[in-house]
Amino acid sequence: MARTPLFRYLRRALDLARVANAAGRPTAEILDFERSAARWNRRDLLATSAVASAGLALGCGRFGGKQAAAPAPAGRETDDVVVVGAGIAGLTCAYRLMQAGVGVRLYEGQKRIGGRMWSLRGHFPEDLVCELGGELVDTGHETIHALCAEMGIELDDFEQDDPRVSRDLWYFGGRRVSDAEVVAAFRPIAAKMDEAWEGITGDYITYADPAGGAAIDRMTMAEWLREAGAEGWFYDLLDVGYTTEYGLDIAEQSPWNLLMLIDTNPDPFRIFGDSDERFHLRGGNDLLPTRLAEKLGERISTERRLVRVAGTPSGGYRLTFDKAGGSEEITAARVVLTLPFTLLREVELDLDLPAVKRKAIDELGYGTNAKLMVGFSERLWRTQGGSNGSVLSDLPFQLTWESTRLQPGKAGILVGYTGGRRGVEIGSGTPEQQSELLCRDLERVFPGIAALRIGEALFHWPTYPWMKGSYACYRPGQWTTICGAEGERVGNLHFAGEHTSLDFQGYMEGGAESGARAAREILVDLGLAAPEADEPADAAEPEAAAATFGRRDLLAALG
Template sequence: MSTSKTPLMAFLRQAWNLAHAANKPDALPTDELIDQLKEVRSRRAFLRSSGQVALMAGGLSAVNACRTPLEPVNPAQTGAGRTGTNTPVVAIVGGGIAGLMAAHTFTKKGFTNFTIYEASARTGGRMFTAKNIMAPGLTTELGGEFIDSGHQDMLNLAQEFGLTLLDTQAPSELTLIKDAYYFNGRMYSLADVVAAFRTIALRMEADINSLPDTIDYTTTGIARQLDQLSVSAYLSRIGASGLIKELLEIAYETEYGLSPDQQSCINLLFLISTDTRGGKFDIFGDSDERYKIAGGNQQITDRLTRLYQDSIETGCVLQAINQAGSKIELRFANAPAVRADFVLLTLPFTKLRQVDINVSLPSVKKNSINNLGYGTNAKLMMGFSGRPWRNLGYSGYVFSDNGLQSGWDNSQLQGGANGGYTVYLGGSRGAQLGNGSEQAKMIQYLPLLNQIFPGSLLRYNGNVERFHWPTHPYTLGSYACYKTGQWTSIGGAETEPAGQLFFAGEHCSADYQGYMNGGAETGRRAARAIWQLIRA
């Protein structure tokens, strides 16, 4: 993974880069570096705002110039469509963004002899939008929420369907303090974090530079040695303590979803080093998690579902995969068995490991299916009559050691006076969010939010919802997360095909693991790979 899922991680990369720059012999004082950061943000904001009217009026017109041309949805048939008597059959297991994107890609190639088999009663998977649960008129994301400015597959889909983007870096948001860092009972500033980072920046740089550009299950040497260290063990080894150790551990617990003593420290070294790899050094990092879809991200999967509704079967729980001569046979718990020439498996490995697989698989593929780590992220969402964090001058993003971990305004940029807030938890706290009632969890977490943003208790409107991905029966986890040793034992094996079996989903993405874009990207790539075999 090379970009961040949470705003804290983008901030930490910025702070790391500032700390690195501040350690140079000819460096400017830290406060001057921070002033430069603010000036660059302002210049970028001006450039963004100049295109904002076009962006909002034309859907994605301000983004289109950097996008590849879109293929037509229904090109002329090329002889590989559904009607051919000898046309290969493709079975797609999973109706989330990966499976739907595969169907979309096949159709654009003129191939329509596919069927999507979805276990649940709905399509969309972890793209799941709810309406009016926080307050009338508000949409709330129960699953995937943010789209990065570099998430081309998702942005292309939004463009194709004429959907409007909400820009979390719009001018109205830049008048607010973006992030609140509440540790040890008080707020910390960027300067505080940079100063703490300076104590470990040089050691981290040395370890980052020792790693190869690509790490997978064939990698040996220093990468394999570091892969055995957890994030917590690594931070202790390099002498991190106090604020910076707490901040990094909370960051990675919410970013990847597992506790920092379970995760490989390469998660830390690869993510935080994004702007320093290969001799490149961008002091101010990049800008991630910028967009949402106005009206809800699920609109993308809903549009795809409408296009392919005649090729989707719901309620099909996969039980077994068998070799049947030259075909692959799929057996379902409550649907007839089917045979296909190619099978694309997009379900999470947490679910695939429950399937009886009776076809030959390489040992590394078996290992990845059976053991790939998954985060335990979960969301607690509360409604408010107002947005008290904004009254205090904050956008709503918060990261804290008071037990709340992280959270944000889930109603940001939506109209009306009411608001909603998402408490986003990982590790053991994410797992424990599934225990007890929603009301009990509100009683636990609302006072913690009020410590950070006073007035939240008074503005709470009585609405509370929870979505617990670790126990959701069709996912059993939030998204993929490499545990110690997994970068160099199974990394990269997730996406490798095995005979007539192909694989897609966020867990198969090298660059966008854990993102909606990872699902879309790998669904597209897998469909193209199958198509190349069909047309050969």
């Protein structure tokens, strides 16, 4: 999966490089076959295979898409639950508990709700909408899709965009780099990535089971790439790609952030093309938290900043909030904390927490991504460049994509997405100054674009006081010492948020599915939901068959 549009292709390039290595065929032949096979695989396989009849959901994670129990009888109230944080995790958790008849209260530090789902309206002409925070929804993000269906929110499907402007661009060393060059450069690195996985003994690498991954985890990604032989423009491409995708410079990231690109059981859609058909909530992503908040109504209290959590003699919890004019203390039998750890580490936790939980709260890395939205009077990248606006580059803007795909009108918005040191630096100066710098560099890719600039907006997540970062990013050593501890409950203290999600960390889906997971933990405790049974062995057969088809049949066709 990917948080940014171009990163989807980076994963696809890796998959194609691995297939080329396994088949022992030239890169050009693999690319030709991939282009001819993609349409059949995407359309006909779904129509004819057992995958369709089984309702296979691509990208379903360990907790992804699990639904809460059916609502309890009206009026039924059980022990009160307090949820802290009204982002998508807290809202989803509180909503599912309310549906089940559980008494729940939701507290938010700031005045607005929605967390990192935050849409900008009325700033650019022609009623264009862009996202200050989370933007893209994957086909496998089942929790988000389910919530949108419940709330009556439509999604725009970017597969319906003009196919003539579907080109993702790589611009490194002062020139455009072709797809074939990227795949060819990936081949030796892909082989090293496969070698790294040979010593791993499990499907997950976590603090509880490092699975043989500790030695690599202690390295930096930059060190691992150099040892693997990455150099020149391709090293720079991976550097920028991972800096923007995860939010920290690669000298501050674990190599496992890179190595987790490998899917040990790739489905046919990843082999034959891009598996992540992107969606966006029509009208703005914050429609979802807004409608959830409307359902919760007076159960939500805003402008309550959590400053302390302590245990009570009865085994419950006492929470202290700062508010205008003083403080407020409440007690609860159960608590769900959805605050990002950048903020939770500032809360006094007078609790007996496991050492690994303390370590996770205190040390978990966070990216420094920032978003610069620039409006243009026309979408030159489409009319002249035949591009969808997605550009990855060693120029200072790092990464762009179009935020107004499928939105009507002549004007358009490009997002400049930065991370690492550049993500911090873009917060200096004014939005106008940063916009001028971006347009100056984009002139090399799309000549004439600077003259079309009509406005800008900048959101700097590293310095936003209610976040202090973009999303979780594992630093060296953290996969094997922290991963998995973030979401573990401690007694009746539960944790949710994208940072607690094993499968969707850093995504809106991670927030939503972890909120649903925390709600389910409570519902099981209260006897309002049955414990999850292990998935039947035959339930995975269609997916396994599809994965086998993808790799085996491709190699057979080439042979």
